[in-house]
Amino acid sequence: MSEKTFKKINKAIGRALHQYNMISDKDRIVVGLSGGMDSLTLMWFLHERLRRIPIDYELLAIYIDPGFENSFSENLKAYCRNMGYKLHVELTDYGVLSHSAYNRENPCFLCSRLRRKRLFELADEFGYYKLALGHNKDDIIETLFLNMFYSGEISTMCPKQFLFKEKFTIIRPLAYAEENMIRKFAKQNNFPEFVNVCPSASISKRREIKDFLSRVYKTDFRIKGNIFRSMTRVKPEYMLNPKT
Numbered sequence: 001m002s003e004k005t006f007k008k009i010n011k012a013i014g015r016a017l018h019q020y021n022m023i024s025d026k027d028r029i030v031v032g033l034s035g036g037m038d039s040l041t042l043m044w045f046l047h048e049r050l051r052r053i054p055i056d057y058e059l060l061a062i063y064i065d066p067g068f069e070n071s072f073s074e075n076l077k078a079y080c081r082n083m084g085y086k087l088h089v090e091l092t093d094y095g096v097l098s099h100s101a102y103n104r105e106n107p108c109f110l111c112s113r114l115r116r117k118r119l120f121e122l123a124d125e126f127g128y129y130k131l132a133l134g135h136n137k138d139d140i141i142e143t144l145f146l147n148m149f150y151s152g153e154i155s156t157m158c159p160k161q162f163l164f165k166e167k168f169t170i171i172r173p174l175a176y177a178e179e180n181m182i183r184k185f186a187k188q189n190n191f192p193e194f195v196n197v198c199p200s201a202s203i204s205k206r207r208e209i210k211d212f213l214s215r216v217y218k219t220d221f222r223i224k225g226n227i228f229r230s231m232t233r234v235k236p237e238y239m240l241n242p243k244t
């Protein structure tokens with residue numbers, strides 16, 4: 001394992017956990033495991049921290065299988081078993097349905113809404129009220145732009161979010177971790193690649209925003225940090241407010 005990458009991600013996670021008070025002793029946490037690098041890294045770190053920190057928590061990994069052919073569910077199960085965890089696989093038709101004629105919306109939109117809903121239902125059934133997701137710093141920036149470009153609003157995903165009258169808490173411990181660092185960590189540690197067979201995986205609006213941002217970042221190394229920081233420094237008095 002590369003100490004440098006480990007330290008960077010560990011520091012970013014520590015900061016997010018601390019600043020947002022994400023995890024308490026005896027928490028029961030569902031980890032939404034997609035098989036992607038982010039959620040695999042998230043699971044790895046949440047597991048690894050347990051040995052070092054004075055608080056205890058339980059982890060339950062859940063994978064919502066979108067129902068495409070060539071599912072990697074069994075391989076993901078085996079991977080979790082090796083780590084000492086049971087993976088709950090929920091076989092659905094969400095991916096297939098979202099790409100069918102039945103759906104008139106954006107496939108990613110419908111699929112992720114159905115997935116999220118099922119994750120909450122399962123967490124509730126199992127008695128887990130925290131849901132850890134693998135969104136990283138780059139995802140948070142991209143969502144800001146996606147929401148501006150396609151929803152006409154300025155908003156993003158919060159590192160910690162209460163839902164359903166605070167019954168559930170979503171936490172995003174990788175909120176301060178950069179995607180390229182996560183990729184590097186996953187590679188250095190030989191994390192398996194669970195190939196996403198979704199037909200929209202490489203053609204989504206998020207992909208377009210990602211490409212747009214990566215071109216912008218190349219023009220000035222400060223831009224990414226500045227965009228991220230700007231989300232903590234909103235000046236409502238310098239926004240448009242027609243009702244005043």
Ligand SMILES: Nc1ncnc2c1ncn2[C@@H]1O[C@H](COP(=O)(O)OP(=O)(O)OP(=O)(O)O)[C@@H](O)[C@H]1O
Pocket residue numbers: 031032033034035036037038039040062063064065066115132133134135196
């Ligand atoms: N099929 C799924 N089952 C369970 N959780 C999921 C699933 N898909 C996504 N998630 C959760 O939502 C987060 C964000 O989803 P997104 O679609 O951006 O994931 P991804 O890019 O496919 O994979 P990852 O974020 O793990 O690299 C994931 O990190 C994971 O925590």
